[in-house]
Amino acid sequence: MTQQKADLLQGTLDMLILKAVSLGPLHGYGIIQRIRQMSEEMLSVEQGSLYPALYRIEQRGWVTAKWGLNETGRRAKFYTLTRAGARQLEAEEASWDRLVLAVSKIRQAT
């Protein structure tokens, strides 16, 4: 792995999780894989912080959890994005875009 890893910015974990499950139901391990995949191996979510974040999101009603079977036939808990979760994701992405725009404007200023 030659690529440099990026640090995960505080507060973005929720957005990443929501984004990951927005493409279809996933279990916890799958979410980490999906995030790594989507970031082209640049981002890896710390496994220890995933589950507390996931439970918090579940309590806020942005995802629902259901026990099911995974591709190898083992019991796993799958997380599905709710409508409220989709709205939240949209809002967080918009705010993220604004932040990126603002920061890059500042950096380009002379």
Next chain:
Amino acid sequence: MRWLNILRARLRALAGREAVIRDIDEELRLHVELETEANIERGMSPAEARRAARRSFGNYDSVRATAYEVRGGGMLETLWQDFRYGVRTLAKQPGFTAVAVLTLALGIGANSTIFSFANGVMLRPLPYEQPERLVVLDEAAPLRGIDSLGVSFPNFLDWRAGNRVFEDIAAYGTGTFTLIGGGEPEQLRGARVSAGLFEIIGVAPVSGRTIRAEEDRPGNETVVILGHGLWQSRFGANPAIVGQTISLNNRPHTVVGVMPPGFRFPEVADLWLPLALDTQRWTRTDHGLGAIARLKPGVTLEQAQAEMVAVARRIEELNPVTNEGLSVSVSDLRAGLVGDYRQSLLILLGVVGCVLLIACVNVANLLLARASARRKEMSIRAALGAGRWRIFRQLITESLVLSALGGALGLVLAVWGLDLLLAAVPVEFPFWMKFNLDGRVLAFTVGVSLLTGVVFGVAPAWQASKVDLNETLKEGGRSAAAGAGRGRLRSLLVVVEVALSLVLLVGAGLMMRSFLRLQQVDVGIDPTNVLTMSVSLPQAKYAEPEKLSAFYQQLLERARHLPGVQAAGAVSNLPLSGSRWGRSLTVEGRPVLSVGEAPSINHAVITPGYFRAMGVRLLAGRDLNEADAKDAPKVTVVDERMAREYWPGESALGKRIRFGPPENNEPWHTVVGVVGEVRHERVDAATRMTVYVPHQQIAVRQMTLAVRAAADPAGLAAAVRQQVRELDPDQPVTAVRTMEEVISSAVWQPRLHALLFGVFAAVALILASVGIYGVMSYAVTQRTHELGIRMALGAQKGDVLRLVAREGMALALAGIGLGLLGAFALTRFMSSLLYGVSATDPSTYAAIVVLLAGVSLLACYVPALRATRVDPMIALRHE
């Protein structure tokens, strides 16, 4: 929605802790397994793959704990844990727990007791239909400062016709009725009410009907409505009673209705008859009725008041002679009924609040002392990772457990206290005043307990949770810096406690002094060995005045011959018994005064022998005697005050007065004697002048006998009753009391205040001295080492004693100073409850300061004495 999710998760976590943890475990295990498999695929050996998966996962237990917390293991679970831990800790220290719970129970119990009393008097809704629209009306004479003159019948009729603010107005008067037949003759209290009264109040009879308008006319008034209690006790709840005829005051009356259980109006009526007054006989100057009205919807009390003042002015213009200066007062029904309880209840609530505050301070002090002993425990908890907030929360939970226990015990005390309190109040409460532990009292107690727990728990918990691991370790077994901070807080609490007790003690001192003054008041009679009882002769049997006079004359003659009797007489309105009677009078040669201007004069009809029986001093002229008969020249005796006010500088003897309105032309009565002033209405103030007239010349139906005996008169009651029965077997006797009892119940309120203040102040004093004692013994223990060194260096016992006592007394004196300021500021609120002593009475203040200082000194002295017994060798080894 979100909070609902969280709450659901929390409850689920609380109920199924195991299930939640299993759920988390399964999920996390799967994660590790999948990671292991991925590692194997990457070419690791199984063991290596598993290790790597574990490593990359991080601290499994910590993740699991965090996850559990998020999943709802938080608050409720912690609370439950803290609660169980608190209960265990408290159970391990039964001594501390007992003292703290008992202290709190005293404070909370006192509050709940007074509150349940206040609840019954002020808060419970009246049992009438929309009671907030009910008002009482009365005639007032603003120029003379009188707001309750009693209503006259013609004025009432004009009010009813002339206003637009009330749905209706009804008038009523109370009276006694003798019921004969089916058992002992019984004297009942009832009311004569105008038709419409029941409709105004909004209570319908359970059977039969109310009074009809045509029955409310002279001649048609032979119907009666029974109270539920009377119907049950006297008529065996006979369902066919409506329509039957019963004998009241020796006249047949038809029962037309029975009221529902618990209904009474005015406060003490058992039966109701039509008012049926004759406008020819009842003039505008015959005040004495009560009036109740229902406001039209949307009309305020102020609007009604304004309207009625205007109505009164119109009546005054049309009837200048009788109504000059008269107005109408409109007041809220409850305010009219509980008027004078209100203030003393509020003051008592303040007092018990103060007691509770002292209890809180004491428990806070105990907790602070305990916190020092628990510092090791706190350090260990902190070292294991408990945050300050976590420790604080746990300690507060412990306080709440204490206060909940205190509250529960306090509630038990309140049940008992309320019984005692009610037993100490000799008045008959209006039927709607019910005193029991209802939801409101319960809610109050729970609220007060919670608040109490927080109030006494916060400061100690905050202090105790401030654990500095380094400091604690460095200090070893002794305390230095943090200990000093704790000591300061405890000292401050003692100062507050002493100050609060001083305020209460001063209040109690003033109340007791005032009560003692009241006991020494010369009410103008000698109540020792005087027995009193009431006899009311019915109209039907004793129609003529001669018959009335003859009955009382014979009865008294018989009574005088009973063994041990020194004198016997009778009076129409016994002093201090609450009965009032007044009539207007005209003095010969003086301008006639309108009702609005004329002073109200107490009018007492007496028999010969009354003054001697009651011990009223004859100052000039002669006593009334049997020769002052119906046909003899009309005579009267006036009291000293009346003689002085009407005939200043000359003798009242030989002057003439006559009663009733001037146009009545009643005969003149000549003043033949002047007697000392008797306090008829209140012990604490002379209210009205009194004029006495002989029973033979103005006969009255209801008289109260006064029999003076040589010794304790209680045994005479049966003998006098027997004499009544021999004269008329159908004649009941009521209200048998010694005159001392009559006077004593007239001052029940000051006595109760003195008693309650005394009890509460005593509790405060005990708590405060326990507080000082606790702080001083703690300080001595802390300084054992230092005191040992001092004594090793040659300090004498006296030096040590002074050193320690001085420190304690400094706190006590600071508290006394602060308390004096508080007392000066607060006692003036109770000045209306005081008699013959000012709210800033210097001698009371001085006595209380000395008392409190003395008790404080004692509380310091005991620990100080212990300090002098310190053996220097042991103290130095105490390290």
